[in-house]
Amino acid sequence: MNKDELKDMLSKVANGTVSVDEAVGRIQLQPYDDIDIAKIDTNRGVRQGADEVVYGEGKTAEQICKIVSHMLNNNVKSVLVTRMSEEKAKVLGDCVKLFYDPVSRIGIAGETPKKEPCGNIVIATGGTSDIPVAEEAALTAEYYSNKVTRLYDVGVAGVHRLLDNTDLLLNAKVVIAVAGMEGALASVVGGLVDCPVIAVPTSVGYGASFKGLSALLSMLNSCASGVSVVNIDNGFGAGYLASMINRI
Amino acid sequence: MNKDELKDMLSKVANGTVSVDEAVGRIQLQPYDDIDIAKIDTNRGVRQGADEVVYGEGKTAEQICKIVSHMLNNNVKSVLVTRMSEEKAKVLGDCVKLFYDPVSRIGIAGETPKKEPCGNIVIATGGTSDIPVAEEAALTAEYYSNKVTRLYDVGVAGVHRLLDNTDLLLNAKVVIAVAGMEGALASVVGGLVDCPVIAVPTSVGYGASFKGLSALLSMLNSCASGVSVVNIDNGFGAGYLASMINRI
């Protein structure tokens, strides 16, 4: 729906040809901005409660700048950019206001949202090497105004480190379990808590971990109930989904 | 039992209000019943809010009967049995009161729970062949007292069938998307709604569907946010998790 069409429809609402409900429906489902290299879903915020996020990996720095600037110039207050290298972040930082975290490779362009964090999302990792993925989840969740509790390096090879934090886990509204290698963390956590567990396999490991496949299969076959899985290394996806559940 | 409760109880041991033996029992993290072929997690209901579920596929009819009877005789009101063949259901039905649904292969032994269903879980399938898995999810969710809305045969090859039910989807608190073949349903649904989507790949398909692998990979790589995945054909897992989220 372009500007003229929007005007047109709203005129019809004004003169009664189109009912308010119908107009709401149309606006909620339709529009986007076509800027040639992308069709920006400008009112996803209305439709899905969260503005479009820019996935930085497959795009050039120039494409990212173009898309982010367009959004900031069109009533979007802040834009989350994921998987953005430091080099690209430098370029983007030169054209818009930018917060950037090199560990998670997450950038926040424009105004960082300042809503009161609510609920409680616990993010646990199997080891130290899983932290970048965990931080991607953490910063995403915090961006969407959730309270986040980090519980890192509690892999099952020393299960007492996990059990010692049972209280912390039991207070979660959602748990994100981030682990590579054999990915057993998700199952053990899933057996301890009574809230949803989002499992994130990571590509940490070597040999027969096959870049995260081992952890992915483990997590899909978890014998614990209440566990679901996102893509390998997909910290953003876990953080976003956790926010959805935590903020219900 | 958190640290404060532990301190509290140990103080009671120190002052004689709680006996040593009682304390030993409580400290042992959680009890279970050992009936030789299984260690039944009898107070999972307390710990996780839902009693232990019996997975019927790897067990003989005799083992199922033994476990279910034991539970019903030990204060468990009803027991959910999944993936139970009609033959095994007949054997089980001879020793305990049993409701059995041959489509989903789900059995409910003892008293069917009669709490008021709450919330709204929409279960969508790509095709008619995905119905058994969807019904496993549906009956599981209903067992845990959730309102379930079925939306079957809305696969993306005729996307208008899905769009025509957008209202229905927008009213969900959680959506379960069940699909085999290319599993695209999860992504399209994920792009329409602003609630969590649990994707269930099914083994429906042939050739390069590789018994559900194609749908599984599709769903893990969904470009829509808010989607997570359970194991191939795992209707129970999806129903259980949906209940967790719906009842928050």
Added chain:
Amino acid sequence: MNKDELKDMLSKVANGTVSVDEAVGRIQLQPYDDIDIAKIDTNRGVRQGADEVVYGEGKTAEQICKIVSHMLNNNVKSVLVTRMSEEKAKVLGDCVKLFYDPVSRIGIAGETPKKEPCGNIVIATGGTSDIPVAEEAALTAEYYSNKVTRLYDVGVAGVHRLLDNTDLLLNAKVVIAVAGMEGALASVVGGLVDCPVIAVPTSVGYGASFKGLSALLSMLNSCASGVSVVNIDNGFGAGYLASMINRI
């Protein structure tokens, strides 16, 4: 068949020893030029309606120059070179007249064909990152004198962007659907149109996309009819086939 053999056979046609039909058959099936490192199929143009294309990836710049020069010196007006790096393009540009597009990595040596474009091939992509593959298809199709309509970034996670362009799709004689990740675009497009859809999986994605395998399997298992698939990232193959169909 070398020049002498050709002369010889044509003499036989002249004197009646070989019939015209037989000569046609022999010419259509046989000849090529052997330049040591390659056997150039010089009259593929006669046999298949399109001259031999040079696949640039496995060859050195020197090999490409040698082959292309040989062709241009032997009555081929223009030569399409695919998957040629900028470095190789520079070397080639020094020895023959060359148009080069760095996005698609396509080069056209000699005279760019100037036939009137006909028909209508719509090329749709799931995202911005799929554009290089889509452009390889687009430039190939344009090289063979087809009208091409680009419809980029219409992935299924915001299906309204696609539906909003239904008119455009319905006017296509062939559609090329280019997508990575879960590759669902092909199925949704396949369900909307009544013309052939050529699906091109791309290696865009991460983790369980396994370098395009996820999209490939999705597209092979498409529940929509009229969809067929080419190799991962094979924009050229899709453009060539689309041209064949579009120009029937």
Added chain:
Amino acid sequence: MNKDELKDMLSKVANGTVSVDEAVGRIQLQPYDDIDIAKIDTNRGVRQGADEVVYGEGKTAEQICKIVSHMLNNNVKSVLVTRMSEEKAKVLGDCVKLFYDPVSRIGIAGETPKKEPCGNIVIATGGTSDIPVAEEAALTAEYYSNKVTRLYDVGVAGVHRLLDNTDLLLNAKVVIAVAGMEGALASVVGGLVDCPVIAVPTSVGYGASFKGLSALLSMLNSCASGVSVVNIDNGFGAGYLASMINRI
């Protein structure tokens, strides 16, 4: 859109509230019949030029009967049913008029279409064992009124059998190449003809053929241009697509 809604809209067209164009759009995109176990896409015939086809494998005989009967009772003249076992065909034959072919497992319920066949689709197989898949393609193509030429058992291990039929291949408007094992047929055919080649890998073979995977990969990697691939054993898909191209 149900009957009442249709009436209503058409009344609005009649009195000018809805324009003709708008009505066309709505009819073309929307309706289906919801019969509980399935949402039948009753005017796919209008939208895509071919009525919905019933995939028999994942459905019970009862479900097939219910769906087919519903369609025949609602203005669909004939229904194509694929992958239907002889047992199911017997059940279906008891409730509707049915033609059934046990080799391809295809059934045609209602009136067999009797349009004049047009064009020319050549269907080639590598061996005798590929015939069931080839026949699925052939009967599908014939159902949609295409002329079909069968060229069976011309695998590349005796390439003269194929070359001997070059004339036949050169007269095709589309070729369907059906082969298991190493699937080389598609490449050799693709190099001989200048029309589209639809490759169908079959599950014929043993050991490292991995149920058609070997032929599938071969065909996807074909070094010949103009070749695209459908799912393993997907004779119907190939026949349907060939018809689309042949009838352009």
Added chain:
Amino acid sequence: MNKDELKDMLSKVANGTVSVDEAVGRIQLQPYDDIDIAKIDTNRGVRQGADEVVYGEGKTAEQICKIVSHMLNNNVKSVLVTRMSEEKAKVLGDCVKLFYDPVSRIGIAGETPKKEPCGNIVIATGGTSDIPVAEEAALTAEYYSNKVTRLYDVGVAGVHRLLDNTDLLLNAKVVIAVAGMEGALASVVGGLVDCPVIAVPTSVGYGASFKGLSALLSMLNSCASGVSVVNIDNGFGAGYLASMINRI
């Protein structure tokens, strides 16, 4: 026979204490009996400390009888037969004295060994369905005179069932961890004990467990030290190796 023994024997040949023929026999590294369908390694007992075991799965009942009878008739006291179906066991029981256990499918022909069991091998399973594999390990270990402690159904989804048995695990000289699905048991056990852990993945599970592949990969990637892995469902291999270690 080491170098010194060889020298010694050859000196005896030189001085006539040992005949040429006898020397020939001894030098040929180790004898075996050739009974046409098999070359029975009759003095593996001398070389490896355990007589040859008969793997029953790939052999006909007749072949098993022939091999076992031959061994019993040639100074072997008892023969362990693994993976023997009940049907084959009946046939074998008709020709030799046989103990047979249908759960593990293990048979012991001839005299059951009666040495005093020593050490302590703990065999833990994730669930009830893993018991057949665990029993194959248990009976093998008992056959070789090891003390075996069974600890079944202690999967990580209810990790307290495992922790409650920490004492039992800490008293083991070797632990065998048998689990399907996500196979996390091996890692958790490996983190608790300070003795070798032999992990046995089982084919228990469905969907993305891919017949044991998921558990196999998990166990190979175990982040706990001291864990090694045998083939999927290879209870015998685990029992045999555990015996080797336990009896050191």
Added chain:
Amino acid sequence: MNKDELKDMLSKVANGTVSVDEAVGRIQLQPYDDIDIAKIDTNRGVRQGADEVVYGEGKTAEQICKIVSHMLNNNVKSVLVTRMSEEKAKVLGDCVKLFYDPVSRIGIAGETPKKEPCGNIVIATGGTSDIPVAEEAALTAEYYSNKVTRLYDVGVAGVHRLLDNTDLLLNAKVVIAVAGMEGALASVVGGLVDCPVIAVPTSVGYGASFKGLSALLSMLNSCASGVSVVNIDNGFGAGYLASMINRI
């Protein structure tokens, strides 16, 4: 080339229009008999030195009878049929003279060839379960008049059984090494002999043998020189190739 064409060409040879050499060339490359379900390569015997072999697995008993009878009625003395079940053999035995071996599932229709066996092909197996595949190779080689030496059950787990037969191996002109499980036999044999070794992986094994994949990969990666590999369980292929080499 049909009869008329043959007549025609031979007339041209007779009157000098076609030279003898040209005629030889045409005859050697072209003809086959088209019997509808198959194109029988009737003079493969001339071209390749061995008549066409009938692969029995993908064909019905009726198809086999039709093809074999046609060949025996057209100057082929005997026909080798591979992978033919006992049921099919019964049917075939009713219409033609047939020798059938149930272990290898090989049939020889017509007159068994009675040439003097030459050379020496040694066929070794890892175990007793590999014998059916080995016998398929052995009977094939014997059918083509080669001397065959069987050396069964010499797997590397008791390498002395193999070493004890070094003489036998050193006398081979070709060795066929047949093994499942880890397939190490091929490498050890390859290191002992100085003649070609044809490795045949078998599907014998379980779990991570993945139906012969393990042995196949082992054999392809053999660190011994002179080893090449045929498809899993392809005894015929190995026997045929060994005959080619042995009879050079």
Added chain:
Amino acid sequence: MNKDELKDMLSKVANGTVSVDEAVGRIQLQPYDDIDIAKIDTNRGVRQGADEVVYGEGKTAEQICKIVSHMLNNNVKSVLVTRMSEEKAKVLGDCVKLFYDPVSRIGIAGETPKKEPCGNIVIATGGTSDIPVAEEAALTAEYYSNKVTRLYDVGVAGVHRLLDNTDLLLNAKVVIAVAGMEGALASVVGGLVDCPVIAVPTSVGYGASFKGLSALLSMLNSCASGVSVVNIDNGFGAGYLASMINRI
């Protein structure tokens, strides 16, 4: 802490010998140090007989320094660091006393242990290229005070090199067999010795070795008894487990 010890301690709480706080500390299963980026298992030495090892690959040089320094400052005498690049070793060597071996990439920080080596672990490799993995195993085993015998380049393609060292193998208490490519070494060794064999597949090879997968599958399917497998290239895991067995 077993039940009796627990009772005992609680009795002491009841009679005041042990304070409530002290009891709380003891009951919390085992302590660890939380240094933000890691939870260091400081008394794993007590629990498992060996201090925590630092896996260097997924950590930055700074993280390694922080963890190792913390341990050395907290009563750990020496720390084993595995898979540490030369660059990281330089950084670590600047802050703590360090021995570093570039072949195995192993570092030992603090005091190298000086216990008398005991037992005998034989480490055999298939080729020269497997030495880095073998040395990782060797140095690990030596770190834990085991006698190690190296037997390198004895691959099965020249099996006499292995047989010539039979004495050496027969004197082992444990053997570690390290091999890439077809990994047959483990099976041949397993058939020669009567002690446990730990097989380490390496990523040495090319093509169908698929980075160690071929050797891994071979070793898992070993037809020899007493063989178990660790992850691809996991020299440390093999050395650690061998030490456990050797020191029993």
Added chain:
Amino acid sequence: MNKDELKDMLSKVANGTVSVDEAVGRIQLQPYDDIDIAKIDTNRGVRQGADEVVYGEGKTAEQICKIVSHMLNNNVKSVLVTRMSEEKAKVLGDCVKLFYDPVSRIGIAGETPKKEPCGNIVIATGGTSDIPVAEEAALTAEYYSNKVTRLYDVGVAGVHRLLDNTDLLLNAKVVIAVAGMEGALASVVGGLVDCPVIAVPTSVGYGASFKGLSALLSMLNSCASGVSVVNIDNGFGAGYLASMINRI
């Protein structure tokens, strides 16, 4: 040494013609030189008819120099080194006399053998990119004194290029077919010739060629008889085996 020879030698020990020490040396199957990093199989030339070849990829330049020098100093006239980079070749060329070919990465240290080439090995490739692998085969075969005929770029997409060279193929004693992508060359060649065909899959291709897997599977499933396969890119293996067969 066969039994008779053994008896003979032992008789000589008995009668004093051969000393005990000498006998010990001879009985130890075959000698090798142990130079710490490798056990060089110095009389493989006697045992297998060809000296040990040095595989350069997994070794450092220093290791290669050490091994090659040792061999040249110990009566080996020339040493073949495969897969040696230009850098390593420079280092080796500084310490021994060396011929090096950068295309195939083959080096020949010492005196190039100068025997008269015999027989005829035809080496065919699918494309220009397969030449490096083909040259590895060609130079290997020439090193072992075989006549080699190169036939490059005759892939099946233009099958007339292959058929045009049928004469050349029919004169071969062995054919090596080198191809990537779909690898169909091996099957077509296999159907044309009556001599052994050694198929070499190459890693040439992209996307679903999966680094040579597609060609490998194709070749293993070849429907032509007389075809066997070596590892992906294993030109040396093919050349060595071809030499064995060609020189029989």
